[in-house]
Amino acid sequence: MKKIKISPSILSADFSQLGNEIKRLEQAGADMIHVDVMDGHFVPNLTIGPPVIKSLKKHSSLVFDVHLMISPVHKYIENFAKAGADIITIHPEATDNLASSIKKIKELKKKAGVSLNPESKIDLITNLLNEIDLVLIMSVNPGFGGQKFMPEVLEKVKALKQIKDKEGLNFDIEIDGGINFDNSKLAIDAGANILVSGTTIFKNNDGNIKKNIELLKSH
Ligand code: DX5
Ligand code: ZN
Numbered sequence: 729m730k731k732i733k734i735s736p737s738i739l740s741a742d743f744s745q746l747g748n749e750i751k752r753l754e755q756a757g758a759d760m761i762h763v764d765v766m767d768g769h770f771v772p773n774l775t776i777g778p779p780v781i782k783s784l785k786k787h788s789s790l791v792f793d794v795h796l797m798i799s800p801v802h803k804y805i806e807n808f809a810k811a812g813a814d815i816i817t818i819h820p821e822a823t824d825n826l827a828s829s830i831k832k833i834k835e836l837k838k839k840a841g842v843s844l845n846p847e848s849k850i851d852l853i854t855n856l857l858n859e860i861d862l863v864l865i866m867s868v869n870p871g872f873g874g875q876k877f878m879p880e881v882l883e884k885v886k887a888l889k890q891i892k893d894k895e896g897l898n899f900d901i902e903i904d905g906g907i908n909f910d911n912s913k914l915a916i917d918a919g920a921n922i923l924v925s926g927t928t929i930f931k932n933n934d935g936n937i938k939k940n941i942e943l944l945k946s947h
Contacts, residue, residue: 736930
Protein backbone atom coordinates (compact mmCIF):
# COMPACT_ATOMS: atom_id res chain seq x y z
CA MET A 729 0.00 0.00 0.00
CA LYS A 730 1.35 3.41 -0.85
CA LYS A 731 2.17 5.86 1.91
CA ILE A 732 -0.48 8.55 2.21
CA LYS A 733 0.38 11.74 4.05
CA ILE A 734 -2.08 14.05 5.76
CA SER A 735 -1.45 17.78 5.79
CA PRO A 736 -4.04 19.39 8.08
CA SER A 737 -4.98 22.94 7.15
CA ILE A 738 -4.78 25.22 10.17
CA LEU A 739 -7.38 27.45 8.54
CA SER A 740 -9.95 25.47 10.55
CA ALA A 741 -7.93 25.52 13.79
CA ASP A 742 -8.55 27.83 16.75
CA PHE A 743 -6.60 30.94 15.72
CA SER A 744 -6.30 32.12 19.31
CA GLN A 745 -4.39 28.91 20.11
CA LEU A 746 -2.38 28.22 16.99
CA GLY A 747 0.79 27.08 18.77
CA ASN A 748 -1.15 24.52 20.80
CA GLU A 749 -3.17 23.46 17.79
CA ILE A 750 0.02 22.63 15.92
CA LYS A 751 1.39 20.62 18.84
CA ARG A 752 -1.90 18.78 19.01
CA LEU A 753 -1.70 17.98 15.28
CA GLU A 754 1.82 16.61 15.64
CA GLN A 755 0.76 14.38 18.55
CA ALA A 756 -2.27 13.23 16.57
CA GLY A 757 -0.13 11.87 13.72
CA ALA A 758 -0.21 14.68 11.15
CA ASP A 759 2.56 14.38 8.57
CA MET A 760 2.80 18.09 7.73
CA ILE A 761 1.17 21.39 8.60
CA HIS A 762 -0.72 23.08 5.73
CA VAL A 763 -0.65 26.86 6.06
CA ASP A 764 -3.05 28.82 3.84
CA VAL A 765 -1.74 32.30 3.09
CA MET A 766 -4.34 34.61 1.50
CA ASP A 767 -4.02 38.23 0.45
CA GLY A 768 -7.58 39.47 -0.17
CA HIS A 769 -6.56 40.06 -3.81
CA PHE A 770 -5.61 36.76 -5.44
CA VAL A 771 -8.39 35.21 -3.35
CA PRO A 772 -11.24 37.03 -1.56
CA ASN A 773 -10.00 36.35 1.97
CA LEU A 774 -7.13 37.35 4.27
CA THR A 775 -5.19 35.11 6.62
CA ILE A 776 -1.64 35.17 7.94
CA GLY A 777 1.89 35.95 6.78
CA PRO A 778 5.55 35.24 7.53
CA PRO A 779 5.71 36.50 11.16
CA VAL A 780 3.02 34.06 12.24
CA ILE A 781 4.74 31.19 10.43
CA LYS A 782 8.01 32.11 12.12
CA SER A 783 6.41 31.96 15.58
CA LEU A 784 4.61 28.73 14.82
CA LYS A 785 7.80 26.96 13.73
CA LYS A 786 8.89 26.85 17.37
CA HIS A 787 5.92 24.65 18.23
CA SER A 788 6.51 21.76 15.85
CA SER A 789 9.19 19.93 13.93
CA LEU A 790 6.76 18.90 11.20
CA VAL A 791 7.18 20.05 7.60
CA PHE A 792 5.48 23.39 6.98
CA ASP A 793 3.52 23.05 3.76
CA VAL A 794 2.85 26.68 2.87
CA HIS A 795 0.20 27.39 0.25
CA LEU A 796 0.58 30.93 -1.07
CA MET A 797 -2.61 32.40 -2.50
CA ILE A 798 -1.02 35.81 -3.04
CA SER A 799 -0.25 37.85 -6.15
CA PRO A 800 2.26 38.95 -7.27
CA VAL A 801 3.97 36.18 -5.32
CA HIS A 802 7.57 36.34 -6.54
CA LYS A 803 8.86 39.13 -4.31
CA TYR A 804 7.50 37.43 -1.16
CA ILE A 805 9.05 33.99 -1.71
CA GLU A 806 12.19 34.84 0.23
CA ASN A 807 10.21 36.13 3.23
CA PHE A 808 8.35 32.84 3.49
CA ALA A 809 11.53 30.82 3.09
CA LYS A 810 13.19 32.82 5.89
CA ALA A 811 10.11 32.43 8.09
CA GLY A 812 10.52 28.65 7.93
CA ALA A 813 8.32 27.38 5.12
CA ASP A 814 9.62 23.97 4.00
CA ILE A 815 7.39 23.58 0.95
CA ILE A 816 6.42 26.77 -0.85
CA THR A 817 3.47 26.35 -3.20
CA ILE A 818 2.47 29.06 -5.64
CA HIS A 819 -0.20 29.47 -8.32
CA PRO A 820 0.94 29.94 -11.96
CA GLU A 821 -1.48 32.87 -12.37
CA ALA A 822 0.22 34.71 -9.49
CA THR A 823 3.62 35.14 -11.13
CA ASP A 824 4.88 36.64 -14.40
CA ASN A 825 7.42 33.88 -14.79
CA LEU A 826 6.61 30.53 -13.22
CA ALA A 827 9.97 28.97 -14.10
CA SER A 828 11.90 31.75 -12.40
CA SER A 829 9.69 31.64 -9.28
CA ILE A 830 10.24 27.87 -9.02
CA LYS A 831 13.98 28.44 -9.47
CA LYS A 832 13.95 31.02 -6.70
CA ILE A 833 12.22 28.63 -4.28
CA LYS A 834 14.80 25.96 -5.05
CA GLU A 835 17.73 28.36 -4.71
CA LEU A 836 16.45 29.04 -1.21
CA LYS A 837 16.68 25.25 -0.62
CA LYS A 838 12.95 24.81 -0.25
CA LYS A 839 10.62 22.40 -2.00
CA ALA A 840 8.75 24.00 -4.87
CA GLY A 841 5.02 23.39 -5.22
CA VAL A 842 2.66 24.60 -7.92
CA SER A 843 -1.09 24.71 -7.38
CA LEU A 844 -3.78 24.40 -10.03
CA ASN A 845 -7.21 25.89 -9.47
CA PRO A 846 -10.19 23.81 -10.60
CA GLU A 847 -10.28 25.61 -13.95
CA SER A 848 -6.48 25.67 -14.49
CA LYS A 849 -5.16 23.13 -16.97
CA ILE A 850 -2.13 20.91 -16.39
CA ASP A 851 -0.63 22.26 -19.64
CA LEU A 852 0.44 25.24 -17.51
CA ILE A 853 3.01 23.08 -15.78
CA THR A 854 3.78 20.05 -17.97
CA ASN A 855 7.06 21.47 -19.29
CA LEU A 856 8.22 22.21 -15.73
CA LEU A 857 7.32 18.97 -13.99
CA ASN A 858 10.92 17.85 -13.66
CA GLU A 859 11.63 21.03 -11.63
CA ILE A 860 8.54 20.77 -9.43
CA ASP A 861 8.52 18.89 -6.10
CA LEU A 862 4.77 18.98 -5.52
CA VAL A 863 1.63 19.65 -7.53
CA LEU A 864 -1.32 20.84 -5.46
CA ILE A 865 -4.63 20.19 -7.15
CA MET A 866 -7.36 22.46 -5.82
CA SER A 867 -10.66 20.64 -5.42
CA VAL A 868 -12.48 23.88 -4.51
CA ASN A 869 -11.98 27.46 -5.66
CA PRO A 870 -9.40 28.74 -3.19
CA GLY A 871 -10.31 31.30 -0.56
CA PHE A 872 -12.31 29.53 2.11
CA GLY A 873 -12.41 26.32 4.10
CA GLY A 874 -15.55 24.24 4.34
CA GLN A 875 -16.48 24.21 0.64
CA LYS A 876 -17.83 21.32 -1.38
CA PHE A 877 -15.40 18.96 -3.13
CA MET A 878 -15.39 19.21 -6.95
CA PRO A 879 -15.02 15.61 -8.23
CA GLU A 880 -14.20 16.72 -11.79
CA VAL A 881 -10.66 17.67 -10.71
CA LEU A 882 -9.87 13.98 -10.17
CA GLU A 883 -9.33 13.72 -13.93
CA LYS A 884 -6.35 16.08 -13.53
CA VAL A 885 -5.01 13.99 -10.66
CA LYS A 886 -5.23 10.88 -12.85
CA ALA A 887 -3.57 12.61 -15.81
CA LEU A 888 -0.72 13.85 -13.62
CA LYS A 889 -0.20 10.44 -12.07
CA GLN A 890 0.05 8.96 -15.55
CA ILE A 891 2.67 11.49 -16.62
CA LYS A 892 4.55 10.96 -13.36
CA ASP A 893 4.69 7.18 -13.83
CA LYS A 894 5.42 7.32 -17.55
CA GLU A 895 8.27 9.78 -17.19
CA GLY A 896 9.57 8.39 -13.90
CA LEU A 897 9.18 11.73 -12.11
CA ASN A 898 9.15 12.20 -8.35
CA PHE A 899 6.76 15.03 -7.55
CA ASP A 900 4.09 14.61 -4.89
CA ILE A 901 0.44 14.97 -5.85
CA GLU A 902 -1.50 16.82 -3.15
CA ILE A 903 -5.20 17.59 -3.18
CA ASP A 904 -6.84 20.45 -1.28
CA GLY A 905 -10.44 21.42 -0.63
CA GLY A 906 -13.52 19.63 0.67
CA ILE A 907 -11.69 16.38 1.43
CA ASN A 908 -13.81 14.13 3.65
CA PHE A 909 -14.20 10.45 4.57
CA ASP A 910 -16.33 9.81 1.47
CA ASN A 911 -14.00 11.26 -1.17
CA SER A 912 -10.53 10.64 0.32
CA LYS A 913 -10.39 7.16 -1.24
CA LEU A 914 -11.35 8.58 -4.64
CA ALA A 915 -8.50 11.09 -4.39
CA ILE A 916 -6.00 8.42 -3.32
CA ASP A 917 -7.15 5.99 -6.03
CA ALA A 918 -6.79 8.77 -8.62
CA GLY A 919 -3.15 9.19 -7.60
CA ALA A 920 -2.96 11.76 -4.79
CA ASN A 921 -0.43 10.92 -2.07
CA ILE A 922 -0.95 13.94 0.19
CA LEU A 923 -4.40 14.99 1.42
CA VAL A 924 -5.02 18.47 2.81
CA SER A 925 -7.97 18.76 5.15
CA GLY A 926 -9.25 21.48 7.44
CA THR A 927 -12.93 21.03 8.25
CA THR A 928 -12.92 17.23 8.32
CA ILE A 929 -9.95 17.07 10.68
CA PHE A 930 -10.97 19.82 13.08
CA LYS A 931 -14.75 19.52 13.12
CA ASN A 932 -15.72 15.87 12.63
CA ASN A 933 -16.16 13.41 15.52
CA ASP A 934 -16.34 16.29 18.02
CA GLY A 935 -12.91 17.51 16.96
CA ASN A 936 -11.10 14.21 17.60
CA ILE A 937 -8.22 15.08 15.28
CA LYS A 938 -6.31 11.84 15.88
CA LYS A 939 -9.30 9.75 14.87
CA ASN A 940 -10.02 11.98 11.87
CA ILE A 941 -6.42 11.78 10.60
CA GLU A 942 -6.50 7.99 10.97
CA LEU A 943 -9.85 7.75 9.20
CA LEU A 944 -8.65 9.88 6.29
CA LYS A 945 -5.57 7.67 5.89
CA SER A 946 -7.46 4.42 6.11
CA HIS A 947 -10.25 5.22 3.64
C1 DX5 B 1 -8.81 26.77 0.46
C2 DX5 B 1 -7.58 26.28 1.19
C3 DX5 B 1 -7.73 24.92 1.80
C4 DX5 B 1 -8.82 24.79 2.81
C5 DX5 B 1 -9.11 23.37 3.12
O1 DX5 B 1 -8.52 27.97 -0.16
O2 DX5 B 1 -6.49 26.22 0.30
O3 DX5 B 1 -6.49 24.49 2.31
O4 DX5 B 1 -8.50 25.44 3.99
O5 DX5 B 1 -10.17 23.34 4.01
P1 DX5 B 1 -11.35 22.30 3.90
O6 DX5 B 1 -10.76 20.96 4.14
O7 DX5 B 1 -12.28 22.75 4.95
O8 DX5 B 1 -11.93 22.41 2.51
ZN1 ZN C 1 -4.56 25.22 0.92
